Every structure is written in C-alpha cells, then in structure tokens.
Amino acid sequence: MAESTPTAAVPTVTPPAGAAAHEAERLAAPPSFWRAYRVPIWSAIVLVLFVAGWEWGFRALGVPKYFIPTLSEIGSEFVRAYERMDLVNHTAVTSFEVLLGFALGSILGMTMGYILGMSPTAEVVLSPYILALQIAPKVAFAPLFVLWFGFSVEAKMSVAILVAVLVVFFPIMINVLGAVRAVDPAMINLARTFNATRWQIFWKIEFPASMPALFSGLRIGSTLAVIGVTVGELVGGINRGLGFLLLSGETMGAPLVFLAIIVLTVIGIVAYCAVIFAERRVLHYMPRRDFGGMNAQGGK
Amino acid sequence: MAIRLQFERVTKSFPPQRRGGEGVTAIVDVDVRVADREVVALIGPSGCGKSTLLNLASGLDRPSRGRVYVDGSEVTGPNSHVAFMLQRDLLLPWRSILDNVTFGQEIQHVERERRREIALKLLAKYHLGDFVDHYPHQLSGGMRQRAALARTMAMNPDVLLLDEPFSALDAQTKMVLQQDLARTLWEEKKTAFLITHDLLEAIALADRVLVMSRRPGRIVREIAVDLPERNNPMVRRQRPEIGKLMAELMSLLDIGQGDRLDG
Numbered sequence: 001m002a003e004s005t006p007t008a009a010v011p012t013v014t015p016p017a018g019a020a021a022h023e024a025e026r027l028a029a030p031p032s033f034w035r036a037y038r039v040p041i042w043s044a045i046v047l048v049l050f051v052a053g054w055e056w057g058f059r060a061l062g063v064p065k066y067f068i069p070t071l072s073e074i075g076s077e078f079v080r081a082y083e084r085m086d087l088v089n090h091t092a093v094t095s096f097e098v099l100l101g102f103a104l105g106s107i108l109g110m111t112m113g114y115i116l117g118m119s120p121t122a123e124v125v126l127s128p129y130i131l132a133l134q135i136a137p138k139v140a141f142a143p144l145f146v147l148w149f150g151f152s153v154e155a156k157m158s159v160a161i162l163v164a165v166l167v168v169f170f171p172i173m174i175n176v177l178g179a180v181r182a183v184d185p186a187m188i189n190l191a192r193t194f195n196a197t198r199w200q201i202f203w204k205i206e207f208p209a210s211m212p213a214l215f216s217g218l219r220i221g222s223t224l225a226v227i228g229v230t231v232g233e234l235v236g237g238i239n240r241g242l243g244f245l246l247l248s249g250e251t252m253g254a255p256l257v258f259l260a261i262i263v264l265t266v267i268g269i270v271a272y273c274a275v276i277f278a279e280r281r282v283l284h285y286m287p288r289r290d291f292g293g294m295n296a297q298g299g300k
Numbered sequence: 301m302a303i304r305l306q307f308e309r310v311t312k313s314f315p316p317q318r319r320g321g322e323g324v325t326a327i328v329d330v331d332v333r334v335a336d337r338e339v340v341a342l343i344g345p346s347g348c349g350k351s352t353l354l355n356l357a358s359g360l361d362r363p364s365r366g367r368v369y370v371d372g373s374e375v376t377g378p379n380s381h382v383a384f385m386l387q388r389d390l391l392l393p394w395r396s397i398l399d400n401v402t403f404g405q406e407i408q409h410v411e412r413e414r415r416r417e418i419a420l421k422l423l424a425k426y427h428l429g430d431f432v433d434h435y436p437h438q439l440s441g442g443m444r445q446r447a448a449l450a451r452t453m454a455m456n457p458d459v460l461l462l463d464e465p466f467s468a469l470d471a472q473t474k475m476v477l478q479q480d481l482a483r484t485l486w487e488e489k490k491t492a493f494l495i496t497h498d499l500l501e502a503i504a505l506a507d508r509v510l511v512m513s514r515r516p517g518r519i520v521r522e523i524a525v526d527l528p529e530r531n532n533p534m535v536r537r538q539r540p541e542i543g544k545l546m547a548e549l550m551s552l553l554d555i556g557q558g559d560r561l562d563g
Contacts, residue, residue, distance in 0.1 A: 190390050193358050194404040194455070195378045204407070208394045285394045285435040 069255040074262070077255035081245070087263075093241040094229060095267055097157055101164025102225035102271060106218060108165065109172030116173070117180025117210075118202065134174065138166040139228065142235035153240055160232030160243070167228040168221040175217030179210035212286065215279040222275045226268040303372070304491040305334040305357060305382075305459050310366035312352050325516040326352040329366070332510065332519065334459070339485055339492045339530065341502035344512030345553065350495045352517075354461045357493065358384050371458055380408070383457035387464040389448040391436040397423065397447050398432045404455045415454070422450040426480060442473035446480065453484060460485070460492040467497060478505060478533045486531035499549045503542060504533035511552045521552055 034041070055070050065073070081087040116123040116130075123130075145162045149155035183206050191201050233243020242260045249257035313325040326349035334340045342350055355361040356368050359378040368375040370382055383404070391400045398419055399406075405415035423429055426446040436444055445466065452460060465481070466474045482505055485492050496502050502509045503525055511521040525545065529536045536542075 184390075186386065186388060187390055187392065189360055190386075191403075191407060192360060193378045193382070193384060194407040195380065196407045200407055204403070205392070208392070211394070285396075285437075287437050 066254055069253070069258060073255045074258045077259050081256065081259060085245070085248075087245075087259075090241050090245055091263055091267070093157065094160075094233070094243070094264070097160045097229045097232070097241065098164065098225045098267055098271060101161040101229055102168055102222060104161070105165040105168025105225065105228075106172055106221055109169040109217065109221070110176055110214065112169075113173040113176025113214075114180060114202075114207070114210075117177045118206070120181075123177065123181075130173075134170050138170070139163055139231040139235075141166060142232050145232070146236050153238070156233070156236040156238035157240070159236040160229045160238065160241070163232035163235075164225045164228030167224045171220040171224065172214070172217035175213040175220075176210055179213030180206050182213075183209045211282060215275065215283065218275045218279075219272060222271040223268050225271060226264055230264060302336045303333050304336050304338075304370065305332070305493055306369040307332040307353065307356070308367045308369065310353075310356060310363045310368060312349070312356065312361070313364045327512075327517040330517070330519055334491055334493055336491055337489050338508070339494060339506045341494045341496055341506035341509045342512060343496060343499060343502050343509060343549065343553070344517060345514050346497075348512045348515050349517035350512060351463055354384060354463050354493070354495060357459070357461050358382050380455065381457060382459045382461055383452045383455040384461035384463065385448055385452045385465045387467050389436070389441075389444040391444055391447055391451075393436050396433050396435060397428060397439070400436065400447055401450045401454050403451060418454050419450065422453055423447070426450050440473075441469055442477060445469060445477060449477075449481065449484070453488070458491060460490055462492060462494040462496075464496055465494075466501070474501075475534065481505070482531050482533045499546055499553075500537060500542070502549070503527075503545050504537040505530070509545075509549065511549065523548060 030036075051071060055072065058068050059065070059070070069077070078087070116126065142159060142163050145159040146156075149158050187205055187209070188201055191205055196204070229241075230243055230246070233241050234246060236243075237247065238244050242264050245256055245260040249255075249260065307330045310327065310330045311325070312327050313323055316323045330353065332340070332353075342353070344350055352361070356363050357370065357375065359375045359382070362376070370379065375382075391397075392403065395403065398416070401419040401423060402410075402415040405418070420429075420432065423432055426449060428443060428446055428450065431439060431443065431447075436447070439447065445468075449465075462481075466477050469477065478501060484490070485505075494502070494505060506525055507530060509523045509525060510519050511523070512518065513520045523545065527536055527539055527541055
C-alpha cells in the first residue's frame with residue numbers, strides 16, 4: 001500500500017502550457033467509474049473481508065469452533081431454530097417486551113421531564129435523587145422485580161418489560177427536562193405579551209421546542225430498551241423469548257448464542273429506525289443535516 | 301391630542317442577584333408622553349435601561365416607583381393595546397410563516413378563518429405572499445424580520461414597542477425595512493416607541509428623539525425632528541438638515557469626544 005501512494009498522488013509540479021484547458025476538460029468530463037462508485041466498491045470489499053475473516057479467519061488462527069462458530073454454522077442454526085425451536089415465537093415475545101418497555105418508559109420519562117422542567121423548585125428538590133438513580137445501574141434492579149412478580153411466564157415477561165422501562169426512562173426524562181429548561185426566555189416573553197396562559201405557553205412553545213431533544217432521548221431509549229429486556233429475560237430465567245435462547249446456548253452451543261444476539265440486534269435496529277422515521281416526520285421543519293449538505297435546503 | 305403611552309416618574313430597580321451583591325437601578329424618574337400617531341425614538345448608551353422601559357410598557361415587568369399608562373389605563377400586565385418587536389425575530393421554527401403571523405391571535409382565540417385572512421393580507425403587503433408555507437429557516441434575515449413585523453401588526457395594537465428592530469440586518473436590508481415600517485406606521489395611524497442605537501434611524505423614522513443618560517438612565521434631552529416625510533425615510537435621510545441633527549445627537553452621547561466606547 002505504502003509504495004503505491006506516490007503514483008496515485010496528483011502531481012504538484014507546474015503543469016505544462018495548455019494544462020489549464022486540459023484541467024477544465026477533465027473537470028467537465030463525467031467522473032471515472034472508480035470516482036463515481038468508490039463508496040459502494042469499498043463497502044463491498046469490507047463486507048467480503050468481514051465475511052471471509054469470520055468464516056475462515058478464526059479457524060486459521062486456531063480459535064476452536066465451540067468458542068466462535070463460523071457464519072455458515074450460525075446460518076444453519078438459524079434454519080434449525082426456525083424449524084424446531086419456534087424462533088419466530090421467541091422473537092415475537094422479545095419484540096413485544098421491547099415495544100411495551102420502550103413505550104411505557106418513554107411516556108413516563110416524558111411526563112416526569114415536562115413536570116420537572118416546568119417546576120424549577122421540584123427539580124432542585126428532587127435533583128439528588130434523580131442523580132442517584134441516573135448513576136445507579138438500573139439493570140441491577142432486575143432480581144428485585146423477579147422477587148415482586150413471581151415465576152409465571154407473564155411475570156417473567158413483566159420483569160423484562162420493567163427493566164426496559166427503567167433504563168429507557170432516564171435518558172428521555174433528562175433530555176426533555178434539559179430542553180424545557182433551555183427554551184429561549186424571549187420566546188416565552190413574546191407569548192406572554194400576547195397574554196398567553198401557562199398552559200398555552202407549554203403547548204405552543206415549550207412542548208414543540210423540546211421535540212428535537214425528545215427525539216434524541218427516544219433514539220437512545222430505543223437501543224437501551226433491547227438491553228433492558230435482554231437483562232430482564234436473563235435474570236428472570238424466562239422460558240420464552242430470545243433471552244431463553246441465550247440461556248439455552250449455555251448448553252446447546254455458541255451458534256445459538258450468536259443467533260440470539262443477531263436477532264436482538266435486528267430488533268434494536270428496527271426500533272431505532274422507527275424512531276428516526278417518526279423524527280423525520282415530526283421535525284420536518286428543521287434544516288436537513290444530510291451527508292455533505294447535498295440536500296440542505298439553504299435559506300436566502 | 302390623546303396620550304397613547306405615558307411613563308409617569310418611573311423608576312425601576314432590580315434586586316441583587318446574589319446575597320451581599322448590589323442591586324441595580326436601571327432607570328430613574330422617567331417621564332415620557334407619546335401622543336396618538338406619534339413616533340418617538342429613544343437613544344442612549346448601551347445598558348442604560350432602554351429595554352427596561354419597553355418591558356414596563358408591555359406589562360412584562362412592573363415599575364418600582366411611578367406608573368405606566370397605555371391608552372389612559374395603568375399597565376398592570378400584558379395587554380392587547382401594545383405589541384412589541386425585538387432585534388431578534390423570535391419566529392417559532394416549527395411553525396410556517398403563516399402560522400407564525402397568526403400566533404398572537406391564536407393565543408387570543410381569534411377564529412381560524414379570520415386570523416388567516418388577516419395574516420395573508422399582511423404577508424402579501426410585506427412581499428411574503430410566496431413564502432406563506434415556508435419555514436423560518438428557509439427565509440433570509442430581512443424576510444424573517446418582515447414576518448415578525450407582520451406578526452406584530454396582526455395584533456392590531458394601538459402602540460408598537462420596537463426594540464432595535466433592525467440592528468441585526470445588513471445596511472441595505474435595514475433601509476428597505478425602515479421604509480416598510482415607516483409606511484405602515486403612517487398609513488395605519490399607529491403610535492410607536494422606538495428604541496435604537498442607530499442615530500440616523502432615529503432621525504429618519506421619528507417625530508421626536510429622546511436621549512437617555514448612562515445608567516441609571518434618565519431622559520436628559522428631547523429633540524424635535526421637525527422634518528417632513530416621516531412616511532418616507534429613504535427621502536428624509538437625504539435632507540440637508542440631517543447633518544446638523546446628527547451632530548447634535550453625537551455630542552449629546554459623547555461620541556467622538558475622547559472616543560470612549562460603550563461596547
């Protein structure tokens with residue numbers, strides 16, 4: 001690689017006469033195949049290296065296959081789990097828990113965020129507790145929930161949902177709280193000169209102004225929900241859901257563990273994309289922040 | 301003629317921010333009367349309490365001593381006789397230009413069709429007819445400030461309180477908007493109290509210019525502009541009398557004497 005770099009570099013010596021015309025022609029010409037498609041080409045190269053590295057690399061390095069299975073083994077495990085272990089059902093159970101945990105955690109986080117954001121006194125009084133709970137490892141509450149709920153399937157699912165609620169709650173509350181606190185006081189004064197009531201100031205200024213921060217909170221929350229549910233299922237020792245497959249993997253082998261991790265990741269990605277989709281619709285008024293500013297809708 | 305806006309021996313002090321700190325007296329014994337359809341400009345050094353006066357007039361704040369009257373009744377809180385416009389347009393980024401202009405009326409529960417009608421008329425008048433459904437970030441600074449003027453006018457206030465409304469704009473946009481404002485004030489027979497840093501703006505737009513001292517602010521001088529064409533500042537600012545008035549204001553504000561800057 002190092003030797004090839006100098007030849008690829010653009011020559012910096014003074015170009016010969018007529019070079020300017022040549023340069024203009026070169027710029028006007030359609031980009032070369034390589035320039036136009038370098039991103040997809042690199043992506044393909046990296047993908048091939050990744051797949052090949054996983055499939056044969058670990059073996060070549062002497063990593064035993066019961067430590068890290070090959071991709072093809074995970075693939076056949078997928079087929080096996082689909083046919084014999086009711087993979088779809090487990091995935092549905094976990095997805096349901098993620099969805100419910102995320103929704104409840106978000107609603108709770110928003111409610112608390114707006115209440116504390118509108119009442120500085122309450123925030124100051126409660127801030128030590130909020131801070132303590134924010135720092136405390138929320139997933140560590142899982143055993144407590146097991147104690148509360150008991151051992152039925154519904155109880156185990158409730159444990160997973162509750163852990164998710166707890167971990168989703170904080171980033172959303174903190175983001176909303178900060179956003180309400182950061183609303184431009186001049187905007188509130190403007191509404192006040194129109195004789196706005198406290199309620200109108202909330203609905204017409206504070207609430208919409210908090211939307212960007214709320215959505216960053218929801219983005220974080222959507223990924224945390226999967227973590228919460230996974231921990232909840234593992235600690236609860238559930239016999240449904242992807243957590244059950246993870247636990248079964250302890251005896252049934254690494255391919256099942258990897259399979260469960262991959263499906264959990266996919267659930268997280270779907271949740272995250274759903275939030276982004278909603279965000280694009282709600283925050284349509286914001287200037288777009290796309291790559292390279294290609295779609296930026298400039299003012300003026 | 302009827303007095304629209306009156307400050308009667310108004311003093312405003314702010315309590316200390318921290319315990320043991322010193323309080324600040326922003327303005328002392330300010331007496332101002334603004335008659336119906338009059339445009340009065342207020343100039344003074346930075347931090348002399350000019351904006352405090354506007355907050356008192358709009359009812360956002362109460363005086364420590366003295367009284368403020370709008371249309372003969374004492375100001376005790378926000379009221380619909382006055383509307384203000386600030387240096388920052390304060391358009392709400394999540395509302396279209398149309399919905400920004402109707403914002404004030406929406407708060408006051410004016411019927412949807414009625415407020416749309418008023419807003420569309422104003423937007424057309426301020427050359428924003430093609431931008432009704434745009435969002436603030438899609439507009440230039442001058443257009444945004446025009447939208448803010450439309451929002452202010454949509455409230456149909458008797459008195460407009462203007463706090464350096466054009467100071468964030470470039471010189472040419474500023475002149476165009478001054479023209480729009482002056483015409484509107486003249487045609488709609490509005491009363492206005494204009495705070496500005498720009499001496500030429502004060503002379504071009506106002507009937508009278510009040511000069512405020514350094515903090516604690518007092519009104520130290522009143523200058524009648526006495527020039528025609530208050531509805532046409534583009535023409536007014538070219539008159540020969542302008543130079544003399546500028547010189548008078550500059551000397552009152554100590555500009556060019558020791559070259560101190562008020563930052």
